[in-house]
Structures are given as C-alpha cells and as structure tokens.
C-alpha cells in the first residue's frame with residue numbers, strides 16, 4: 085500500500101535508504117508513490133543537510149545508471165552524557181555511531197542534580213571546544229541515567245540510587261543550555277540500542293542485561309526498543325527469587341538485585357571484613373584472587389540465570405547480551421549459561437545465543453547517541469523541522 089504523499093516525511097525516505105529497501109531516486113519514487121520531482125527535491129534537501137550522500141552507480145534497466153543513495157552518518161553529531169553512580173562519561177558521537185571525542189570524570193550521582201548537572205554541562209562545553217565540532221552540525225543530545233525514566237517526560241522516577249533526582253527536568257535544563265532536542269533514558273535501554281546495532285539484522289529480538297551496582301535490562305523486540313506503557317520495562321533486578329530473604333533497595337524482600345547485584349555482593353564482602361562498596365570494588369577483589377569473591381560471583385551468575393530463564397521462556401529472544409563489570413568474569417557467565425540453558429524450554433533455548441557485550445567503556449555514550457539517532461531518523465516528523473530550519 086502506498087501512503088498519501090503528505091504522510092511521507094524525509095524520515096520515510098531515509099528509512100528506505102538506510103535499510104537498503106530503495107537506494108535510488110527512481111526506486112524511492114516507486115516505493116512511496118511520490119512523483120520523481122518531489123523525490124528529487126527531498127533528496128536534494130537531505131543531501132544538503134548532510135544526512136544522505138551519493139555513492140557509486142547502480143545497475144540500470146536501460147539508459148543512464150542511477151546514482152546510489154546512502155545514509156551519511158558522518159557529518160552530523162550528537163552530544164552524549166552517560167551518568168553512572170560514580171562516573172560521568174560525555175562524548176561527541178556521529179550518527180553512524182563513531183565516537184569523535186570523549187571526556188570522563190568521577191562524580192557522585194547521589195549529590196543530586198544541583199551538583200551533577202552543572203558538571204555535565206561544564207564537561208560538554210569543554211568537549212565541544214576540544215573537538216572543534218561546529219555547533220550547526222549538532223543534531224541533538226542523548227543522556228543515560230541509572231534509574232527508571234518516564235520516557236514521555238525524560239524524568240527519573242523514584243530512583244533508588246539517585247536521591248534528589250525524582251522528577252528532575254533533565255531534558256528542559258540541558259535543552260535550555262545547549263539549544264538542542266534532548267532525549268533521556270535508562271542506562272540499560274540505551275546500551276541495548278547500541279549493542280543491538282552490532283547484531284541486526286541477524287537477530288530480531290534481544291535482551292540486554294547490565295549487571296553492575298544494580299541489575300537492569302533493555303529489551304529489543306522486532307528491532308525496536310520496548311519500553312512498556314510508561315518506560316518501566318526491563319526492571320529485571322526486582323524479580324523475586326524463590327526463598328530470597330535479603331532486603332532490596334526497592335523495599336521488597338528477595339529481589340535478585342538484593343543477592344546478585346554489585347551492591348549486594350559488596351555488602352556481603354563488608355560483612356567478611358573486606359573493603360567494598362561498588363561493583364568496581366568487587367571486581368578489584370576478584371582480580372586479586374579473593375576466593376570468597378569468585379564463589380559469590382559464580383553464585384550471582386546462577387541466581388541471575390534462574391531469573392533470565394523465565395524471561396527467555398516468556399519472550400523467546402534470539403540473543404541475551406550481558407554487559408556491566410561482571411560480564412568480564414568467566415564463572416559468572418558460566419553460571420548464567422548453565423541456568424538458562426538448563427531451565428528454559430528447548431524451543432526457546434535451542435537457538436538462543438548468550439553473549440558478552442561488545443562495546444566496553446563507551447557503551448553508555450554510544451547508546452545515548454543511538455537513542456538520538458532512533459528519534460531523529462525514525463519515520464516521525466522531527467528531521468523535517470531540522471532540515472527546513
């Protein structure tokens with residue numbers, strides 16, 4: 085079915101070009117029902133604005149071979165900020181996902197937005213200067229936070245590890261400072277978007293798990309990030325385990341995060357007289373060969389695996405990708421694999437890949453950039469306003 089021409093935005097054309105479904109002006113005209121002159125006009129605008137380039141020449145069905153149109157992610161940039169409990173990474177990333185420049189510093193997110201947001205702004209200003217990126221080539225800003233986010237408003241909602249951030253208007257504050265559209269989401273969601281880029285199009289459905297101080301997840305279903313009705317989807321850490329009795333930060337008893345998260349493991353290590361507060365501290369002790377830590381991580385992998393087996397049965401994803409500090413630990417991954425493959429139904433487990441995340445220290449800023457790209461380039465009338473000014 086061909087949509088009415090008024091409903092075909094530049095993003096529709098860009099989606100067809102990016103997916104390879106139509107990569108010449110004639111093919112776009114056929115795919116959309118738009119006249120050749122309308123397509124030519126819109127493609128010229130996309131080329132001029134820096135979103136499309138002409139590649140080589142295609143095959144001809146008679147006459148002059150057509151120019152092949154390609155998505156150009158190299159000339160437009162987004163500002164990104166990945167806010168973690170004790171670390172801030174900011175970056176300039178192009179729409180193709182390449183990190184152009186980055187800065188990082190320690191922070192304490194628990195100091196609240198009045199302290200942390202000015203630090204984010206100062207780091208981004210320095211980064212713009214360092215990278216010499218032209219302000220007119222900036223398309224937007226993406227921000228990730230370690231908290232549930234009401235996606236419609238971009239505001240953290242009752243964050244257990246970010247006191248003082250509930251309902252904070254991050255989007256409005258940073259938007260006013262930099263004059264850009266700002267998108268804010270949960271850390272696991274944005275990392276899921278970035279990790280998914282390396283798996284598509286072979287995988288349609290993916291579960292990304294971030295195992296760090298807390299445990300969160302981001303879900304890709306049918307190639308799209310699934311946020312649920314309000315943005316709460318993926319709160320995997322608050323699934324209860326049979327027989328669990330530990331108190332969780334959410335106020336319930338027996339959540340998997342209360343036994344298998346970095347904070348929970350650190351708390352048990354403190355009971356044994358070791359110094360640990362965070363997942364990074366736990367990893368330092370593991371590298372020093374502390375035997376209790378190794379055993380705790382193996383058990384944490386199994387506990388998380390039991391919960392994941394249920395999710396795999398519910399959703400039947402093609403891939404589960406494990407990110408966060410603990411994904412570096414072989415015993416942890418082995419514990420997850422043992423439980424998931426042992427417990428999930430054969431039809432779901434048979435084709436399932438359980439993978440270690442591939443993006444490392446830049447996962448947060450790459451994810452924040454992927455979030456902005458999703459918003460700007462998906463078939464919704466955002467880009468239109470950008471290229472027509």
Ligand SMILES: [Zn+2]
Pocket residue numbers: 321322323332333334335336339341342
């Ligand atoms: Zn909980």
